Amino acid sequence: MNKILFFAHLKDAVGEESIRIDVSGKTVAEVKEFLAKEYELQKLDTAMTAVNEEFAGDEEVIEQGDEIAFIPPVSGG
């Protein structure tokens, strides 16, 4: 099982701060694609991904128990 955390407006789009779902074996890119479809999230492809509070690239493979978070970079200032 994995925990997926959503930050900022992603939290509102999904409707929850976190969900529990098994995505072990998938790459980060595949998880993004899956979630984008499931929750109609448009901007996941530009979101930074953290696995267990550490930066993860698109090709990283998720393991059992990993906690995944998505941080959408913003440009305002």
Add this chain to the structure above:
Amino acid sequence: MNKILFFAHLKDAVGEESIRIDVSGKTVAEVKEFLAKEYELQKLDTAMTAVNEEFAGDEEVIEQGDEIAFIPPVSGG
């Protein structure tokens, strides 16, 4: 085993951000007394205590695996 986290100037006084030590079975008050002696910390009696990121009173008993943190309230402004 327990993990004890030190914030702010307590981190400098102890010399580390966290230590690992078994204090299960002791109350929060007893842990404070023990640490105060061990590390010559004067102000632990007024520090707020959190166990597993939740407020804990002086009489609360520590269990195996609990993570303890001390936050010293300050008055500046």
Add this chain to the structure above:
Amino acid sequence: MDERYSRQMLFAPIGEQGQAKICTKHVLMIGAGALGSSNGEVLTRAGIGKLTIVDRDYVEASNLQRQQLYTEEDVEQKLPKAVAAKRRLKAINSNVEIRAVVGDATPEMLAELVGDVDLILDATDNFETRMAINDISQKFKIPWIYGACVGSFGMSFTILPGQTPCLNCLLKTLPVQGMTCDTVGIIAPTVQMVVAHQTAEALKVLVEDYEAIRSSFVSFDLWRNQYSSIKMSKAKDKGCLSCGEAPTYPYLEQENLMRSEVLCGRDTVQIRPPKHGDVDLDELSTHLSALRYEVKGNPYLLSVEMDGNRMVIFKDGRALIHGTKDIAQARSIYQRLLG
């Protein structure tokens, strides 16, 4: 108005309705130092209806490093902070009604000012005033937001009467000696970070978005890269004399307050803490020497020369401030050093 607050109304949790609420609300802010400057500016820019500012000090050179409403000219004129703050805030937003009160935030004064107040913002520099704010908040059912900082370390907690634990639940007793900005220093980013938390919570209270209010106690250290958020519901104490089932509001009572009196014919103010404490004179001496004050002492007392005053501090917390008959000034000096 639409144009001025457009970016704030675009923020969905505020919107037009939230802005309309903000514009009718009255905030009482205790203190116009570092936290007060910055809190006051954020709320004034946000367009609150009325802001009452209470402060007993005047602007000094050492304030300029972090107290964002003040300029070199305010220092030259030795303006009271509440007055200098009002002047700048009016230039920023002339629509906000601002009342400047120069004086000590005693329980009596707080009770007088609190009439139509929707929120009390803590920007004081000592626990005694905070405990009085805490009791006033409970007695009159007005939310308040605790904020404090020293060095690179800061904290905040939102207190809603009838819901959250109160400051007395957390502290149980008045800490005798805390670190203060006058003893271990302070950097401006710490102030900004406390204020970010306080004003975000203030906006939630003002637009009545109670679900969004932070129920945890936040603390952080910007130099040591720490951040912690502690769940607080277990701290609520039914027996608490401030917020429990049979409240007595102890910090509004004379016997629990710091007493101060002008000593007859001596140009000296005596200050006595409510309980006999145990001041660490060695540590205090080290800090004050680092501050370049001339410090002499023995195991029973410490004598400090500072800016034309001489303060003698005894081990039990009692102090004599020589060279003044002004009680508010003497209390300010005392609390800046002893927290």
Add this chain to the structure above:
Amino acid sequence: MDERYSRQMLFAPIGEQGQAKICTKHVLMIGAGALGSSNGEVLTRAGIGKLTIVDRDYVEASNLQRQQLYTEEDVEQKLPKAVAAKRRLKAINSNVEIRAVVGDATPEMLAELVGDVDLILDATDNFETRMAINDISQKFKIPWIYGACVGSFGMSFTILPGQTPCLNCLLKTLPVQGMTCDTVGIIAPTVQMVVAHQTAEALKVLVEDYEAIRSSFVSFDLWRNQYSSIKMSKAKDKGCLSCGEAPTYPYLEQENLMRSEVLCGRDTVQIRPPKHGDVDLDELSTHLSALRYEVKGNPYLLSVEMDGNRMVIFKDGRALIHGTKDIAQARSIYQRLLG
């Protein structure tokens, strides 16, 4: 000076030595909007030697809700932000040398300004300028501090050439459309919190306390009560064209920049992003309507009336800004809406 910075020198990690360093350092700040106002004020109060401020905009009423250096008078006078900022900062600390540059922070300008600069502070409102700052930082080996915010959400990351990953490692490509303060709003506490992180890091860089520098990427949401700190060392990409083994500094090259040109005889500026994007016109239309702009559109383009200008945005990111021949103004309008 001793008195003025006494509370900052009392803070042990700065001390007298740190203060002496701060007073000799030169910071280049790009942008004088919300982040720029507050960053500039903190550093000026802290007593940095020299501050160079670059900004292309003038003060507008909608800035006052969060841009802390500006007053109603600045709006009336339509002062350029860099000029108004300098005026206020000089009143706050006349010891700091302040240079105000009114203009667009192009790669050429950045390369010219960067001579003796010790640190670049990011206070811009768009990724294109940030990527140029990032390449300049790598090319000239100058640290920079990324900061950004929108709504109640903000983030910061400290980039040290030769040590940490850079912004190009994280983003890989320029995001076509981000949320901006002009499309989804912003509250002032978010600004203060980003600035708290940026200025704490700035002070660490200026006093050369490299051990204390935060190596994680911080992001937070003050309304949703979130805070996250992500370890970043794995993000460092050896093949990165900005900081890798064979850097080409792509965002300093003309072909990767947004192009803009005055259309001959038409009082119109055309803007073309470096790559064909895919703008979500529906979403943009919704945001702009909420902002009370008059918006018309079809599946291929959107036409927006705003403050005397009309902007036509095409689905590939190209835009025409009618009613101006001023390229800097046109770029500002474009980037405020499209990020």
